[in-house]
Structures are given as structure tokens and as C-alpha cells.
Amino acid sequence: MDTSLIGTINLTIHAFLVGSLLLGLHRKIMARIQGRPGPPIIQYLLHTLKFYVKEITFPITAGNPLYMFVALLDVAIWLSALIIAVDFKSSLLIIIGIYVLQKIVEHGCGLSSGSPYGKLGGVRSVFSAAAEVPLFAVVAAVYLTTHSVLISDVLKYQAVNGSLIFKMPICAFAFFILLVSKTPYSPFGIVKGKDIVSGYMTEHYGLLASIIYIAEAIAYFVLLWLFIAVFIGPSIINDPISTLIAMVIMTIILAFVSGLTPLLAPHHSVMLQMTIAGLVLCDVLYRLIVGG
Amino acid sequence: MDEERKYGLYSLIIGLLCIIGIILADGLISYVLYVIAVPSLLYGIGAFIIPKTRRKDAGKLPFRGY
Amino acid sequence: MELFEINLAILLFIIGNFIGLEYSYKKYSSPYVEKRIDKIALVLSIIGGILINTPMYMLGCLLIGFPLGMRPGYGRVEFIVGLIIALLFYLLLRW
Numbered sequence: 001m002d003t004s005l006i007g008t009i010n011l012t013i014h015a016f017l018v019g020s021l022l023l024g025l026h027r028k029i030m031a032r033i034q035g036r037p038g039p040p041i042i043q044y045l046l047h048t049l050k051f052y053v054k055e056i057t058f059p060i061t062a063g064n065p066l067y068m069f070v071a072l073l074d075v076a077i078w079l080s081a082l083i084i085a086v087d088f089k090s091s092l093l094i095i096i097g098i099y100v101l102q103k104i105v106e107h108g109c110g111l112s113s114g115s116p117y118g119k120l121g122g123v124r125s126v127f128s129a130a131a132e133v134p135l136f137a138v139v140a141a142v143y144l145t146t147h148s149v150l151i152s153d154v155l156k157y158q159a160v161n162g163s164l165i166f167k168m169p170i171c172a173f174a175f176f177i178l179l180v181s182k183t184p185y186s187p188f189g190i191v192k193g194k195d196i197v198s199g200y201m202t203e204h205y206g207l208l209a210s211i212i213y214i215a216e217a218i219a220y221f222v223l224l225w226l227f228i229a230v231f232i233g234p235s236i237i238n239d240p241i242s243t244l245i246a247m248v249i250m251t252i253i254l255a256f257v258s259g260l261t262p263l264l265a266p267h268h269s270v271m272l273q274m275t276i277a278g279l280v281l282c283d284v285l286y287r288l289i290v291g292g
Numbered sequence: 293m294d295e296e297r298k299y300g301l302y303s304l305i306i307g308l309l310c311i312i313g314i315i316l317a318d319g320l321i322s323y324v325l326y327v328i329a330v331p332s333l334l335y336g337i338g339a340f341i342i343p344k345t346r347r348k349d350a351g352k353l354p355f356r357g358y
Numbered sequence: 359m360e361l362f363e364i365n366l367a368i369l370l371f372i373i374g375n376f377i378g379l380e381y382s383y384k385k386y387s388s389p390y391v392e393k394r395i396d397k398i399a400l401v402l403s404i405i406g407g408i409l410i411n412t413p414m415y416m417l418g419c420l421l422i423g424f425p426l427g428m429r430p431g432y433g434r435v436e437f438i439v440g441l442i443i444a445l446l447f448y449l450l451l452r453w
Contacts, residue, residue, distance in 0.1 A: 005314065005322055010361050012330070017368045037390055037430030041376045055345045056296055068299055071329035180305055207338045211331065240364050290315045 005056045008087055012218070014083055014240075020045040020222070022247060026255045028183060033259035044217070051210035059203055061114030071107035071208040074215035077101045081222045085229075086256050089152040095226065096132070098162030102219070103129060106191060106200050109212075113203030121199030125191045130270045131181045133277035135176035141171045142230065144287040153228055158233035166229040170202065172231045174280045177273065182223055183254050187261040188269045195263075224250050300339020309331035367419045374423025382428035390431035399425040399433050403440030411447045418444075 015038035024041035031038025058064055067123025081098045082092045103125055143149050145159040145168060158164055165172045181188035204212055224247045229237045236242045264272065293301070310329035314322045368376070385396075406421025423441050425433035 003395075005326060007361070008323065008326065010365060013363055014365050017310050017365065017372070021368070021372070040354055040375060040379055040427050040429070042372055042379070043428060045372060048390075053341050053343075057345045057347060058295055064295070065299065068335070072303070072335055075331035075334065076327050079330055083323055083327070207335070210338070211334055214334070240361055 005089065008083060011082065011087060012079065015218045015221040016085070016214060017045075018244065018247065019219070019221035020048060020213075022251045023217060023220055026183060026251050026258070027185075029252060029255035030259040033256065044213070048210050048213045051206055051213065054206040054210075056206035059113060059115070060277055062124075062203070063114070066108055067203075068208065070105050070112060071204060071211045071215075074105045074212055075109070075218070077105065078215045078218040078222060082218055085151060085222055086225055089155065089229075090150060092142065092149045092151060092230070094137060096135055099132060099135060100219070103132075109204060110200035113124075114201045117197040117202040118200050120196045121191055122201065124193075124196070124266055125200065127266050127270050128188065128273070129192055130277065131178055131188065131272040133274065135178055136281050137157045137277060137280035138171045138175050140284045141168055141280065141287055144284065147166040151226075154230055155234045155237065159235075163231065163233045168231075168283070169229070170280055170283045172227075174276050175227055175231065177276050179223055179227055179250075180254060180257055180271070181269075182219065183258055185258045185263075186254075187264045188273065189263065190266045190269050193263050221247075222254070294344075296342075297339050300336050302336075303332040303339075304336030309334050363416075367416045370416050371419040371423040374420040375427030378424040378427030378433065379429060381424075382432050386429070386432060394427070394432070395435055396425075396433060399428065399436040401438065403436045404443055407443035408447060409442040410444050411451055 021041060021044070024039070024044040027043065028038045058067060077098050084094050106125035107122045110118040110120070110125065139149060142154060142164070145164065146154050148154065148157070154164070161167075177188070179184045183189070184192065192201065194219050196202070199245060201209060201212060225237070225243070227250065228243060228246050231255070232246065236246050298342045307329045310325040310332065312319065317325065382396075403422045403425045406418045406424070408418070409415065410418030410422060412418070422437070422444065425436035425440060427433075428436075
């Protein structure tokens with residue numbers, strides 16, 4: 001047995017606990033902004049634990065085993081993202097691939113259940129693939145500046161040259177928009193908008209919902225970690241406590257964004273994301289011409 | 293045994309096999325096995341904890357559409 | 359094993375939250391009351407704020423989680439007092 005795997009197990013539990021608490025904090029702050037008392041911040045964790053011991057039945061219209069398998073796939077892909085990003089500090093391109101796999105989970109969840117709401121959530125997930133275009137552009141721009149797509153090299157570059165957020169503010173903004181679209185109740189959250197019940201998760205309840213919640217907590221942790229690592233740098237990311245503080249600050253900012261903005265209509269959401277993608281592509285072109 | 297527990301048993305077996313693999317194997321393959329083992333065990337253990345369904349006709353849920 | 363200790367501290371923080379939630383739901387029945395200070399929570403919060411800067415920071419996390427986890431409307435002033443004391447002690451010990 002590999003002893004370094006114990007560190008990975010540790011990291012998995014850390015990501016799950018921190019992600020859950022931050023999502024709870026996000027909900028609490030949003031409620032306070034909107035003048036409601038809001039649930040306690042362990043509510044997300046309590047939901048996860050509660051649903052873990054609730055019954056499930058497979059709907060007769062569900063396409064098994066896909067219906068059950070996508071929930072497990074969700075945990076698997078974000079676990080691999082956690083290992084590749086946080087543990088190995090490996091390539092950003094693999095992270096893009098994993099983010100594309102997340103789309104497959106959303107389609108799979110929505111379409112396998114045979115529910116109209118789930119199906120609509122899956123279809124909207126296809127629309128919001130526009131959120132990934134800024135991600136590609138950001139990786140291109142990071143490559144042009146640091147001449148590497150490995151996270152460890154980006155961290156080394158920042159240790160010498162200072163944070164990337166001052167060198168490439170447009171890219172940081174685009175990545176921030178990606179974070180916004182991933183947080184719950186965000187203006188870009190058309191996939192899980194309340195007009196279609198719970199989007200792709202409508203028919204995944206009980207145990208399967210709990211498994212998807214676990215995956216989302218890990219996903220939130222990984223995306224926040226990536227933003228801090230790629231744009232703010234090693235001075236914060238090397239110390240777990242300061243990483244935690246930075247994540248709490250990011251969550252407060254994201255909660256303000258989610259609490260103060262309305263949910264956009266699907267076409268508006270896609271249009272805005274494409275505009276931001278165009279902005280970043282202009283930035284990439286400029287860097288190509290000027291040379292890094 | 294109903295269908296949920298049948299799938300739970302399968303994934304429990306997969307998870308336990310992966311754990312044996314993790315103990316025996318070394319290097320990158322143990323990470324791959326770990327990624328497979330965690331969700332399988334989550335579902336496999338959960339499927340035997342959850343209570344039996346008390347619905348009259350299981351699987352017939354609201355919002356049936358196309 | 360630094361991450362492991364942080365995990366333990368977070369777990370204790372969550373347990374503290376949970377105890378606070380149970381305690382406040384047992385003790386109070388009215389749903390949302392502002393301007394009322396629970397003495398036990400205040401004392402625990404102050405002790406937690408002091409302990410969080412010492413080697414017993416895990417116990418500090420448990421105690422400071424107690425007022426934060428109380429039901430909506432309760433334990434807000436207590437938590438903020440504990441947090442300010444924790445920050446003051448941190449600054450005092452740092453400089």
C-alpha cells in the first residue's frame with residue numbers, strides 16, 4: 001500500500017467538510033442579505049447526512065444503471081479533480097477535461113430519470129457549456145504568460161514574479177465568473193434554477209441526492225482552491241489555515257453576488273458568458289501578438 | 293432482494309475488491325482504485341442502511357412526462 | 359500531519375455547532391428573538407475565543423462553534439463577542 005494515499009484520504013475528508021461548511025455559509029449570508037434569518041451554517045452537512053439514510057426507489061421511467069451510476073460518477077470525477085489539482089498539482093488541461101465530464105454528469109442525471117424537469121435541466125446544461133469557453137481561454141492565457149500548464153510551475157512562476165491576478169485581471173475575472181456559475185442560486189445557475197424544480201437533480205433523491213451533495217461540496221472546494229492557486233499564488237496556498245481564510249472571503253464575495261442578482265433567463269446567461277469569453281479571447285490574442 | 297439493494301451489493305463488491313487492490317498495489321494505480329472505491333463504497337454501504345420503501349407502487353412518482 | 363489536526367478541529371467545530379443547535383432548540387421556544395443574551399453561550403464563546411489561540415485550539419473551536427450553531431436569531435451577539443476576543447488575542451500574541 002502507498003503511504004501517500006493516507007494523505008489523500010485526509011485531503012478528501014478535508015475537502016468534503018470545508019466544502020459543506022462553505023456552502024452552508026454561502027446560504028446563510030445570502031439569507032441575511034435578503035433579510036431572512038437563514039439556516040445554521042451546518043445545514044448543508046445535516047442535509048447530506050440526513051439524505052444518506054433515506055429510502056430510494058428507481059422510477060419506472062429511469063434508465064438504469066445510468067440513473068444510479070451518474071451519481072457515483074459525480075463523486076469519482078471530483079475526487080480525481082481533487083487528487084490531480086490539490087495533491088499532485090498537475091496539469092490544468094486535465095482539470096478542463098474533468099470539468100467537461102461534469103457536464104456529462106448533468107446530462108446523464110437529467111436525461112436518465114425520464115422526468116420533464118430533469119430533462120429540461122439536462123438541456124440547459126448543454127446551453128451553459130458556454131461557461132467553459134472562458135476556462136479554455138484562461139488556460140491559454142496562463143500558458144502564454146507562464147509557459148506551462150502545470151499548476152506546480154504556475155505556483156513557482158508566481159513565487160518569483162508575484163500574483164497573476166495583477167498581471168491578468170481579465171482572466172481572473174473570467175475564472176471568477178466560472179466560480180459564480182458553479183455556486184448555487186447564482187445568476188448563471190440556469191441548470192438548477194428553481195423554475196424547473198431542482199433541474200437535473202429533480203429525480204435523484206434520498207441516498208443518491210446525498211452522494212451528489214458530497215460531490216458538490218468537493219467540487220466547490222476544488223474550484224475555490226484552483227482560483228486561489230492559479231491567481232493569488234503560493235503565499236496563501238501553502239498554508240492550510242490561510243487557504244481556509246481566503247476561501248471564506250471568496251465565499252462571502254460569491255454570496256453577495258448570488259444574493260443581490262436575479263436569476264438570468266437561459267439565453268441572457270449564455271449571452272453574458274459568451275461576451276466574457278470574447279473578452280478573454282481578445283486578451284489571449286493581445287498576449288499572442290505582444291508575446292506573453 | 294429489491295433492485296436498489298442488488299445494485300448496492302454489486303457496488304459493495306467492487307468497492308471491497310478495490311480496497312484489496314489498494315492494499316496490494318503501489319504507485320499511481322492505487323489512486324485510480326481509490327477514486328473507484330470511494331463512490332462504490334458510499335453507495336454500497338448506503339444501500340444497506342436505508343429503510344425499505346413503504347410506497348404502494350414503487351417507482352411510480354409524480355412529474356411523469358415523456 | 360497538519361491537515362489531520364485541522365480536520366479534527368473542523369470536526370469539533372461542527373460538533374459544537376450541533377450541540378448549540380440542540381441546546382437552543384431545547385431551551386427556547388419562540389422562533390426569532392433579537393436583543394437577548396444567553397449567559398452560558400456568552401461564557402463559552404469568550405472561553406473559546408481565548409482558547410483558540412493556545413495549543414488547545416481544538417477545544418476552542420468546539421466552544422466558539424456553540425453560539426454560532428444556535429437557532430436563527432439566537433447567539434449572534436455572543437458569537438461576535440467571541441470572535442472579537444479571538445482576534446484581539448491573536449493580534450496581542452502576534453505582536
